[in-house]
Amino acid sequence: MDWIFLAELTVNGALTGLLYSLVAIGLVLIYKSSAVPNLAQGALTMLGAYVVLAFSHNLGWPLWIAIPLAVVIMFFVGIGIERVALRRLAGRPIVMILMMTMGLDIFLRGTTLAIWGGSSRSLNLGVSYDPFFVGDMLLSRIHIVGAAVAIAIFIASVLFFRTRMGIRLRAISDDYLASWSVGISVEGGVALSWGLASIVAVATGVIWGEVQGVDQSLSLLLLKGLTVAVLGGLDSILGAIVAGIILGIMESVGSFYLDAIVGGGSRDLIVAAVLILTVMIRPHGLFGRHDIERI
């Protein structure tokens, strides 16, 4: 048994897992304020990457301008989604809103495909691909950068939900009618959560765009993100981080051993198994509140 190799698998798995956490945090931000799992978070991530790409490659602007600009634009895209697509659904059954986010996912994928085509492009963040050793372990620099971004966004989110505005958003997801009754702007709160989730989508899109190139497959990150969010508990930011690390390690170490037996492709099986088992055994996840079916 090669312990260094196992350690390397574990650490790289945890780092990749933290990149999944980025997607999950976007989901949790919206769930925590409106109790809706946003099935378009993957597509938003992809859109975020394309917007950065449009500024940096199509217009040739430097990344330090392109990324902040994309953040601002995507924030308003998120706000706009609430205003145009979701506001009229306020108070409707949760399935309606869920279907709307799914429609949004399809719409965003179709639109980006029409504009940017299907070929993969690279972002060129400038993160070096030279081998990076910690002790004897070989690690990926971009994954380390991504994990740091995930931790930073985690801390910012935790702090945000303790502010007055953050408390209001949590109140909305608890009971929107009671929120209305004390004058909380439910629509404004939900819009803000979409705006914030769209900002997180830019960060996620930039990191993942660097890892695997910018193309339609970025939208599939939804599946990993959703699995992590469900495992962590849909309304728990901490859960998104912890579950991301757990899923990442299971995927990396597990697939190494399983692939040898089944001959490859076991990563997706592991993700599917985690999702299904969580829903069956512990539907509120590791850290989620118990009555997640309430709206």
Add this chain to the structure above:
Amino acid sequence: MAQNETNLDDLILSLNSIEVMYDSVLLAIKGVSIGVPRGGMVALLGSNGAGKSTTLKAISGLLKAERGKVSRGDIRFDGKLIGDISPQDRVAMGICHVIEGRRVFEHLTPDENLDAAAPQSMSRRKIASEKERMYEYFPRLADRKSSQSGYLSGGEQQMLAIARALMTQPRLLMLDEPSLGLAPFLVAEIFGIIQRINKEQGLSVLLVEQNAIAALEIVSHGYLIENGRVVMHDTAESLKKNSDIQEFYLGGGEGKNFQDIKHYSRRKRWLS
């Protein structure tokens, strides 16, 4: 019977023959007129399904969340028509509705419940002093201010729902069946606090209750609503003496068993 000599200017709230429709077909309120004097306490009594909650929702604007609509008549707060104002702006004007079923924010602490309801423009210091005031009114909440609100007792949740509403700085507080499911001593405690705030702060109160005994002890006037219509309006004193009220709401009917009363109530609807 109706003693409506109160000048309109003295009313903080007046409803002028309003009708409310749900889903554009179901007429739940059929011409209700009521008034709440400035600084006064008024009760709205009636049995299940009479239209009490619907009336409050029409006033607070929460009807919109249930696809309900005021289809006729007008509602004035402080003399201003409020029909087209959003629920949020009505709260800002000073109307706050404590909805039925003490719906506190269960996953927030009582302290956070109060924070959530504080107006956006309220300063940090003012929020802190307002919260102190609430804990002074409701000492039971002070002891539990950092626990999860979903685990508070029914009485504590009702107190929290009222304190949360008071954080919005209302001039008119509307309470929908605050006594529901609470032990009599708790009802007395809560009503006592409401009465105290009414006296000290001049807060106007519109109290919806099925528990007429408790309600008529603290209000000056009461309206009785049946089938979406006001069928009686009088001072609390006269209402307490009224034989019909005694029979159906105070449990004072003698020599009649429950079945007789139900039967009787179907025949007689107080519709003269």
